[in-house]
Amino acid sequence: MAVLFAAYSFVRIASAPGKVLITGGYLILERPNAGIVLSTNARFYAIVKPLYDELRPDSWAWSWTDLKLTSPQMSRETMYKMSLKHFALQCTSRQVFEARNPFVEYAVQYAVAAAYSTFDNNKKDLLHKLLLQAGFDITILGSNDFYSYRNEIEARGLPLTPESLAFLPPFSSITFNTEQSNGQNSKPEVAKTGLGSSAAMTTSVVAALLNYLGVVNFSSGSDNGDQHQESLNVVHIIAQTAHCMAQGKVGSGFDVSSAVYGSHRYVRFSPQIISSAQNAIRAMPLEEVVADVLKGMWDHERTKFSLPPLMNLLLGEPGIGGSSTPSMVGAVKNWQKSDPEKSLDTWKRLSEANTSLELQLNILSKLAEDHWEIYKSVICSCSMYQSEKWVEQANEAISQEIVKALIGARDSMLNIRSHMKLMGMAAGIPIEPESQTELLDATMNMCGVLLAGVPGAGGFDAVFAVTLGDSGNNLAKAWSSHNVLALLVSEDPRGVCIENSDPRTNQITSGVSSVRIV
Ligand SMILES: Nc1ncnc2c1ncn2[C@@H]1O[C@H](COP(=O)(O)OP(=O)(O)O)[C@@H](O)[C@H]1O
Numbered sequence: 354m355a356v357l358f359a360a361y362s363f364v365r366i367a368s369a370p371g372k373v374l375i376t377g378g379y380l381i382l383e384r385p386n387a388g389i390v391l392s393t394n395a396r397f398y399a400i401v402k403p404l405y406d407e408l409r410p411d412s413w414a415w416s417w418t419d420l421k422l423t424s425p426q427m428s429r430e431t432m433y434k435m436s437l438k439h440f441a442l443q444c445t446s447r448q449v450f451e452a453r454n455p456f457v458e459y460a461v462q463y464a465v466a467a468a469y470s471t472f473d474n475n476k477k478d479l480l481h482k483l484l485l486q487a488g489f490d491i492t493i494l495g496s497n498d499f500y501s502y503r504n505e506i507e508a509r510g511l512p513l514t515p516e517s518l519a520f521l522p523p524f525s526s527i528t529f530n531t532e533q534s535n536g537q538n539s540k541p542e543v544a545k546t547g548l549g550s551s552a553a554m555t556t557s558v559v560a561a562l563l564n565y566l567g568v569v570n571f572s573s574g575s576d577n578g579d580q581h582q583e584s585l586n587v588v589h590i591i592a593q594t595a596h597c598m599a600q601g602k603v604g605s606g607f608d609v610s611s612a613v614y615g616s617h618r619y620v621r622f623s624p625q626i627i628s629s630a631q632n633a634i635r636a637m638p639l640e641e642v643v644a645d646v647l648k649g650m651w652d653h654e655r656t657k658f659s660l661p662p663l664m665n666l667l668l669g670e671p672g673i674g675g676s677s678t679p680s681m682v683g684a685v686k687n688w689q690k691s692d693p694e695k696s697l698d699t700w701k702r703l704s705e706a707n708t709s710l711e712l713q714l715n716i717l718s719k720l721a722e723d724h725w726e727i728y729k730s731v732i733c734s735c736s737m738y739q740s741e742k743w744v745e746q747a748n749e750a751i752s753q754e755i756v757k758a759l760i761g762a763r764d765s766m767l768n769i770r771s772h773m774k775l776m777g778m779a780a781g782i783p784i785e786p787e788s789q790t791e792l793l794d795a796t797m798n799m800c801g802v803l804l805a806g807v808p809g810a811g812g813f814d815a816v817f818a819v820t821l822g823d824s825g826n827n828l829a830k831a832w833s834s835h836n837v838l839a840l841l842v843s844e845d846p847r848g849v850c851i852e853n854s855d856p857r858t859n860q861i862t863s864g865v866s867s868v869r870i871v
């Protein structure tokens with residue numbers, strides 16, 4: 354009792370990062386194609402604590418507990434009753450439709466069911482009583498970087514620069530998109546930057562809750578120990594399952610995987626593991642479904658990957674806005690069916706180009722490790738020149754090798770872009786639309802820019818660039834003069850973390866107050 358009770362007397366805070374998929378869009382949906390996903394310093398926070406200060410003496414005679422979900426950025430406070438028999442949630446707030454958040458709802462149901470399915474009867478009984486007596490209170494907060502503040506900056510007459518973004522208070526209110534891009538969805542959607550708020554939100558809620566309920570233990574401090582890895586795997590399974598259920602589809606899962614594990618090279622899990630849970634849910638109690646999912650054959654692969662040193666990730670918001678990932682995926686799938694031969698050939702070439710970019714970046718990481726001083730000086734020199742002048746910066750064998758890999762990485766990216774663009778044209782969708790092509794070509798021609806592309810599914814939403822040394826500042830200025838807003842986002846390879854304090858009282862800058870668990 355004491356251990357469990359202690360768990361409920363504390364606030365538990367977890368955070369999980371947003372992502373940028375730099376290679377593998379579409380291909381990553383099919384095993385064994387890989388994608389490189391970089392996690393970012395944009396983080397989503399979940400704060401879990403007991404709802405009631407004082408334990409209510411007779412509450413454990415009931416089988417429903419209370420849940421309060423607060424999203425300060427959306428000015429929403431939603432009350433639920435949760436059945437501890439079936440883990441069903443009933444929203445008791447008045448504006449039920451507006452207030453629903455399926456990602457958090459599934460995260461809560463699956464995390465609580467995971468606790469019931471892993472605990473022995475004794476622990477289960479204690480958990481049950483304590484949940485009924487204390488209820489729980491969840492607050493969710495997403496870094497500003499997840500949301501678009503472009504309109505607000507323009508309305509205030511501020512320049513379209515990262516400095517203007519930095520003026521915004523942390524966890525600012527979120528703007529709702531007023532117009533619907535395709536009229537299919539009547540629910541207002543938040544104006545977002547494409548960093549995967551739903552995956553980071555789901556993961557942070559699952560991690561905070563599982564930790565709060567005592568299912569996983571992240572606070573021991575031994576970063577890479579077996580227990581930590583095991584805890585991460587449990588968070589991954591529950592967050593991935595809840596995310597698919599909330600989305601009503603089984604995507605590749607790279608966004609949840611990076612929210613849990615940070616930057617890596619990802620190969621998807623076999624979708625059957627989720628689809629069988631989706632079927633089982635109709636016939637079996639959730640507790641059993643979750644127990645099976647936890648025991649399932651999760652065959653996703655993740656290999657260590659992060660950008661080589663002295664390279665920076667930059668994201669730009671061109672402001673043309675509004676591509677729908679599911680409909681783009683649908684169009685690519687239709688094209689695959691209608692032209693299997695051509696699409697197979699394009700995928701083969703794209704896959705080769707993806708592998709080649711990965712290889713060149715890994716070569717650069719290795720060269721940095723083995724020849725740091727030379728690497729530093731070559732990157733520093735190249736950061737001041739356009740790529741055609743890079744060969745002139747190398748005067749001996751190692752620096753030539755470094756420049757060769759830099760040029761190799763650029764060429765691979767150009768190949769990726771051209772195949773992605775062709776794939777879009779063949780499928781009848783703007784994966785790299787002409788406006789982005791012009792922007793990306795101009796970006797890749799700037800001093801110190803290694804490569805640039807459209808992240809993930811592509812479209813009009815965003816562009817990314819990888820820059821050398823300090824050249825990112827000049828790129829941000831150049832983007833601004835072309836009406837492209839450079840975001841404050843950078844790569845941060847850390848996955849899900851347990852935080853020591855409320856990010857609102859602590860003015861979180863990434864990494865400072867977190868206990869690393871990867
Ligand atoms: N801070 C927040 N508070 C509450 N809900 C949020 C918050 N941020 C995002 N959401 C919800 O998460 C969902 C975002 O999911 P989705 O549209 O799939 O975007 P993404 O591509 O960022 O994952 C939206 O329904 C949005 O309302």
Ligand SMILES: C[C@@](O)(CCOP(=O)(O)OP(=O)(O)O)CC(=O)O
Nearest residue numbers: 374378379549604605606678809810
């Ligand atoms: C097409 C995809 O392979 C990549 C989509 O990547 P995005 O980063 O564009 O994702 P969203 O945040 O869902 O818009 C689909 C997938 O892998 O699930």
